[in-house]
Amino acid sequence: MIAATGSESSYFERVGVGRFAPTRHVGGAWAADEQHFSPLGGLIVHEIERARQGRPDLLIGRITFDILGRIAFEEFDIRVETVRPGRTIELVQATATIGGRATVTARAWLLTAEDTGSVAGGEPDPLPDPESLTPWPLTSVWSGGYIASLDTRPVGVPQPGRTTAWVSSPLDLVAGEQVSPLASYVALVDTANGIAVRQEPTKWMFPNLDLTIHLYRQPEGSWTGLDTSVTFGRTGQGLTSTVLHDIHGPVGHAEQILTVRPQPEP
DSSP, X not given: OOOOBOOSSEEEEEEETTXXXXXXXXXXXXXXXXXXXXXXXXXXXXXXXXXXXXXXXXXEEEEEEEEOSOOBSSOEEEEEEEEEOOSXXXXXXXXXXXXXXXXXXXXXXXXXXXXXXXXXXXXXXXXXXXXXXXXXXXXXXXXXXXHHTOEEEESXXXXXXXXXXXXXXXXXXXXXOOOOHHHHHHHHHTTHHHHSXXXXXTTEXXXXXXXXXXXXXXXXXXXXXXXXXXXXXXXXXXXXXXXXXXXXEEEEEEEEEEEOEXXXXX
């Protein structure tokens, strides 16, 4: 394992072309020697956007991340390629590789930007202003550097399997780099699986194997709003479903499939 970098103000540092080192702020919630996936998801969006700088007319409408295994706390590489080029629609794939093994893959559909304001509608009600809410120390439920970096503001009292909360972070995604509002926003979305736990993490494991985000509007601002429900099935599968919000209102949906299992006996 490679030690984390010493940065106090970011989640990652770029150490080469497409190569990154995690800082202590990406420490995982399930194990101290793993990275939390959430910041890595935002970093992958950042790298997709950097690779697509020549097409600012295309916006990410859907991105699916598949977590192929343990995200070790080591330096890693991200490679981006275009799977399906097009004038108005493109499909892009990104792969994060750790220790020579593909660890996270992502596929993003990019759609041309059009003015459809005259027909827009159908979205749910917005959430209360996060600045009006009381902070909730999520470290009371989870450990790890990533969780400790968050400012979490619940809307009402968190319930098992049902919580609505705003999440923000004072940290940069990548040290010394300008990052888009979308990348910063996505870097916090995976937190959804941790705000509405149905069972105590010390007794049950329920990590997500994926994260799919659908957007009908590009998020703005420094807050990620998560209106989250968690369902456990009877055969070891679970589902975390979230209506996504920014400071102006709802922007889309996120889904995470869970593997549910009891924690091993000590």
